[in-house]
Amino acid sequence: MSAVAGVSPDPSVRTSRVVRCQARVLRRRSLTHDTVELVLGRLPGSPPLLGRAGQFAVLTAPGLDRPRAYSFARDPAQEAPGEHTFVIRLVPGGAMSGWLAGGDRIGEIVELAGPLGRFGLDDHAGAMIFVAGGSGMSVTRALLQAAVRRQVPRDAVVLHGARTAADLYAGAELAQLAAGWHPGARCAVAEVLSDEPDDSAWAGPRGLVTDYLRDAVLTDLHLNIANASAWLCGPAPMIAAADTVLRAAGVAPSRIHRDVFEDASSPAPVIDNRRCVLCDECLLVRPVDGCIVESSGFEVAVDGGVAGPCALVPGATSGLYYNSLVIDPERCIRCSACINACPHGAIDPGYPRRTETLRQPA
Amino acid sequence: MTASHKLEVPPGHSLHHVVCPHDCPDTCSMLVTRDDSSGRAVAVQGDPTHPITRGYLCNKVNHYLDYVYNERRVLYPHRRVGPKGPGARFERISWDEALTTVTDNFRRIIAEHGSEAIQPFNFSGTLGQIGYWVMDNRFWNKLGAARLEMSICIHAAFWACMHTYGSANGPDLAMASEDAEVIILWGVNSVSTGVHAVPFLRAARERGCRIVVIDPRPTRTAWLADWHLQPRPGTDAALALGMMKVLVDRGLHDQDFLERHTRGWRELIETRLPEYPLERVAAITGLAVEDIERLALLYGGTQKSYIRAGHGLNRHHNSGQMCRAVLLLPALTGAWREACGGAGFGRLEENWNPFFRPDVQRDELGDRAAKRIVNMVQMGRALLHDIGWNEEPLDPPIKCLFVYNADPANCVPNVADMRRGLMRDDLFTVVHDTMWTDSCDYADIVLPADTQLERTDFHGSYGYYHYAMNRPVIAPLGESVSNAELFRRLAQSMGYVESSGDAFTQSDEDIIREHLLDGEKNVLVDGIRFEDLVENGWARANYAHPARQWLEVGWPTPDGRIQIWSDALAAEDQDPLPVHHVEMEGQEDPLRARFPLQVLSNASHYFVGDSFQTVERLQAMQSRPTFEINPDEAARRGIADGDLCRLYNDRGETFGHAVILAAMLPGVVGTQKQFKGSNTPGGINVNALNTEVLTDFGFAPSFYSCLAEIEKSDDATAARARAAAP
Structure with a gap:
């Protein structure tokens, strides 16, 4: 038999870890009236953070109680060393918006953790359909940059939906990316405006981007729908509508990639203590403090369920028979990093929360 | 970098293969990211392409960088100032002064007491072959030091296998998990001591394999099982023999296999098994009669059975016979006929034995085989009371204890005597270690050892069938050196180099290339090329080599048969058949x-x-x-x-x-x-x-x-x- 096995990485295993580091705000640029681009530089000596286009990181600005998630707005492989670009939409009352409103913030230090998420280009060969809306444009740009860098030989359609022309910022860059596309394939870009005044000079398509997708793109006979992949990035209603349109047209559901940011309304994952082997892999991908904690057991609620974890007492820990790992639903940011990192399938939002430990029999 | 095809790293960084060197059956392949501008290792993770490591590490090695860059590391040679014992104080000295002090003492002791008064003490601080027992043995052979019986770990199980199957192992747990219908984890807590077994066990269970854990303690490993049995400790031989009796009584043994492949089956069945009726076994083990019977029928109901035995069976006074009884179960059922079938404590024997060779350790440099041997287990009484092998007095007494890869102030039994022995004023003690261990408190000279990120070495796995090579990723921290480099320096200082052929001038890579990868002397590495290891970090063992197809070529025992009856044990005044002995200071004492x-x-x-x-x-x-x-x-x-x-x-x-x-x-x-x-x-x-x-x-x-x-x-x-x- 051959002494050396063929090197074929198992794609299901994680190949890069979440890194937490500090970064300085290097540059700030207004893209539109309500959109800001920030370039952060990791502080010297901080561990390398290597993401893929499509993934995201979480930023914690000084004084903010919890981190906010932002996709890498440029293909990380093409950033200057140590730099990471994010696009932030300013929303009234938003915490990060408030912080950004408090000054230009250049030179200030923020916390950065990533890469997170499994969203990204796939390895299929069929046509690519990108539908971006609102803040979803930044991650779409990163995906397109990566596709150009890799010279993916696939036809592509890129749709950017916005309200008015004042909300557009990427047109020139998109045209440039389309021009750099693999010469053997086509890349078409369209910006679609839903609320542009009728009397403006806008000559491009109008209406909902998802209607345009249905009526103008999916009817294109040159597009092999059955073999196509789609990337949907933007507001949840847009993603839902585009998903419906694509499925109706025959795009395989498994090839519709949705850049959905989970929030506290979705259930937090649970560590099944019976499956957990305490290998610490999940602890090494914690994007924020306290999302996974060690406990010495569980307080039992009146109904027999979990009332909460018992905190470890430093200096009085007792090893295997005391320690359990617990996800705190309040601090969990629903990034799924721990689920992806666990080699033992011990973490899932569907698992019941049980009070059982080696010391607390069922 | 050669590992770079396995994982993307940021600009200015490079990726390197490293082998986990710690005492564990898994021998993981790690990928280490180095910041090339600072020369510092910045990330560690499991190699996702490795069939056992599968991209993740254990809770220990996941924190490896905290081990490498640890404030408790010994970074420079030190000399003790003030008294020996807990709280001892040290001052930094140069390597020249350290080497001169050590070798001056060697020469003085050899002149006054003979070279046998110099006693190495080492074990599995690193499992790298070169650091474990290559360059050090060359040096001790040349010097004529006392020998060390390195038996502190799994030796009862090791000799149980040697006396039963010879140096022959069957499938590993990963192989067994593909097809076995029953897997017994017997005296092993895989979750804590070899966690990479877990996904294989889980996959086996998901496809219907029954997992049984036999362990007196509750563990997370027991949670993986369909069934956890808790016999009283030290009674497992009785359990195994009781199972055999049930199998024979029910006709579930493989008579054809016994006749073709074993020796002593008749004596076992006719004279030994009748001594283990269910009621007696239940009384000894504390298990219910029905459970013993159910276990026997579950195990004997298929030849697709695998027993992964562990260290729990090996640490009792009656362990030799206990391990042998458990190892013999698949001979009775004929499970060895199946590719997934058998029993083993990993694959200890074929992993270690092929490297104990004169060409590797250079026996010809002296007459060390004739020198006295001291068992490391009994080092306390050897130091404190001058008692040696077989209770014979140690004359001369041990005058120098040279410690590396070990922490005798904590690891040996009767450790209070060991510590008192280490306090002797006339004992010159050297400790070479990565960390300031408790043993350092008793040392005259402390020498800095490196970590796996800083050295070259070659590894087999004692749990699974793969080999791996380690090469340095970072420069040695401080003035630390590998074991091999330490003994090269000592050889230089003793003036041994010129008179020893290439024993002390071979580089670590030369040793790997010329000796450790010699496929004629070790068929399991046959076909592995040095370049493969450079490229991939690890390689699969040549498991399918025709010379080790035991069913066809016979077992490497005196008559080619599995030794249910062992003449070698009879010659040691041991029972030649497996037996349950009442344990000294056990449940029946x-x-x-x-x-x-x-x-x-x-x-x-x-x-x-x-x-x-x-x-x-x-x-x-x-x-x-x-x-x-x-x-x-x-x-x-x-x-x-x-x-x-x-x-x-x-x-x-x-x-x-x-x-x-x-x-x-x-x-x-x-x-x-x-x-x-x-x-x-x-x-x-x-x-x-x-x-x-x-x-x-x-x-x-x-x-x-x-x-x-x-x-x-x-x-x-x-x-x-x-x-x-x-």
Whole structure:
């Protein structure tokens, strides 16, 4: 038999870890009236953070109680060393918006953790359909940059939906990316405006981007729908509508990639203590403090369920028979990093929360 | 970089293969990211392409960088100033001065007492072949040092296999998991001591394989199983023989296999098995008759069965026979006929034996085979009372103890005697270690050792069929050196180099290329090229080599048969058939009237022997030793969970905190082996309680043959002072 096995990485295993580091705000640029681009530089000596286009990181600005998630707005492989670009939409009352409103913030230090998420280009060969809306444009740009860098030989359609022309910022860059596309394939870009005044000079398509997708793109006979992949990035209603349109047209559901940011309304994952082997892999991908904690057991609620974890007492820990790992639903940011990192399938939002430990029999 | 096809790293960084060197069956392949501008390793993770590692590491090695860049590292040579013992003080010296001091003492001792008075003490601090037992042995062979019986670990099981199957192993757990219908984990806590077994076990169970865990203790490994059986400790031979009797009585044994491939089956069936009726086995093991029968029928109902036995079986006074009885089960059922079938403690024998060779260790440099041998298990009495092999007096006494890859102040049984022996004024002690261990407190000279990120070495795995090569990723920290480099320097300082051929001039890579990858002398590496290891870091063993197809070519035993009856054991005055012996200081010892608890000192989930006890995170998770006891035992003594307790017998005492576990057997107390004594409340670990009595055969320690009593304690301060006193 051959002494050396063929090197074929198992794609299901994680190949890069979440890194937490500090970064300085290097540059700030207004893209539109309500959109800001920030370039952060990791502080010297901080561990390398290597993401893929499509993934995201979480930023914690000084004084903010919890981190906010932002996709890498440029293909990380093409950033200057140590730099990471994010696009932030300013929303009234938003915490990060408030912080950004408090000054230009250049030179200030923020916390950065990533890469997170499994969203990204796939390895299929069929046509690519990108539908971006609102803040979803930044991650779409990163995906397109990566596709150009890799010279993916696939036809592509890129749709950017916005309200008015004042909300557009990427047109020139998109045209440039389309021009750099693999010469053997086509890349078409369209910006679609839903609320542009009728009397403006806008000559491009109008209406909902998802209607345009249905009526103008999916009817294109040159597009092999059955073999196509789609990337949907933007507001949840847009993603839902585009998903419906694509499925109706025959795009395989498994090839519709949705850049959905989970929030506290979705259930937090649970560590099944019976499956957990305490290998610490999940602890090494914690994007924020306290999302996974060690406990010495569980307080039992009146109904027999979990009332909460018992905190470890430093200096009085007792090893295997005391320690359990617990996800705190309040601090969990629903990034799924721990689920992806666990080699033992011990973490899932569907698992019941049980009070059982080696010391607390069922 | 050669590993770079496996993982993307950022600009300015490079990726490197590293082999985990710690004492574990998994021998993981790690990918280490280096910041090339600073030369510092910045990330560690499991190699996702490795068939066993599968992209993840254990809770110990996940924190490897905290081990490498640790403030407790020895970075420079040091000389002790002031008295020996806990709290000893040291000052930094140059390597030249250190080497001169050591070799001047070697010369003085050789002149005054002969070279046999120089005693190496080393074990598995690194499992790299070169650092474990290549360059050091060349040096000791040239010097003519006393030999060391390196039997502190799995030697009872090792010799049980050697006396039964010869140096022959069957499938590993990963292979077995593909097709086995029953897997028994017998005396092994894989979750804590070889976690990469777990996904294989889970996958096997998901496709319908039944998993049985046999362990007196509750563990997370038992949680993986369909069935957890808790026999009383030290009674597993009776259980295995009782199972065999059920199988024979029901006609479930493979008569054809026995006749073709074994020796002594008739004596076993006709004379030995009748001694193990179910009722007797139930009385010995504490298991129900129905459970023993059910286990036998589950195991014997298929030839697709695999037994992964573990260290728990190996640490009792009666371990040799116990391991042999368990290892013989697949010979009775004919499970060896199946690719997934068999039994083993990993694949110890074929992993280690092929490297003990004259061309590797250069036996011809001296006449060391004629030098005296001291068992490392009995080093305490050797130092303190000049007692050697077979109770013979050590004349001359040991005058120099040269310690590397080991922490004798914590790891040996009867460790209080060891510590007293180390206090001897006329003993010159050298410790070469990565960390400031407790043993350093007794050293005259402390030398800095490197870590796996800083050296070249070659590794087999004793759990699975693969080999791997390690090459340095970072420059050695401080002035630390590998074991191989240490012994090259000593050879230079002793003037051995010119008169020793290429023994001390071969580079580590030369040794790998010319000796360790010699496929004619070790068929399992046949076909592995040095370049493959450079490129891929690891390679699969040549498991399918025709020379090791035991069913076809016979087992490597005197008559090619499995030795149910062993003449070699008969020649050692041992029972030639597997047998259950009542364990000294075990469940059936009348001494239990005074000391009713049998002490099982197992591996902590957070440490690997002495190693990793300096890593902050791991130390924080196991900040104190624990005593795990059954609620009734605790209540009877007024002990509450978390109480500081004193565990003691006539030989000594140790302190820890109670953990009350409903699933713990009565009559048993669990605790951690090799806890760093200076981190325990009383200053000395559980090895203060056990003995230097060797196992029935295999020359191994009987750590678990230890009876004790436990009481609640208010304060360990006085005990700590007692432990530190000369």
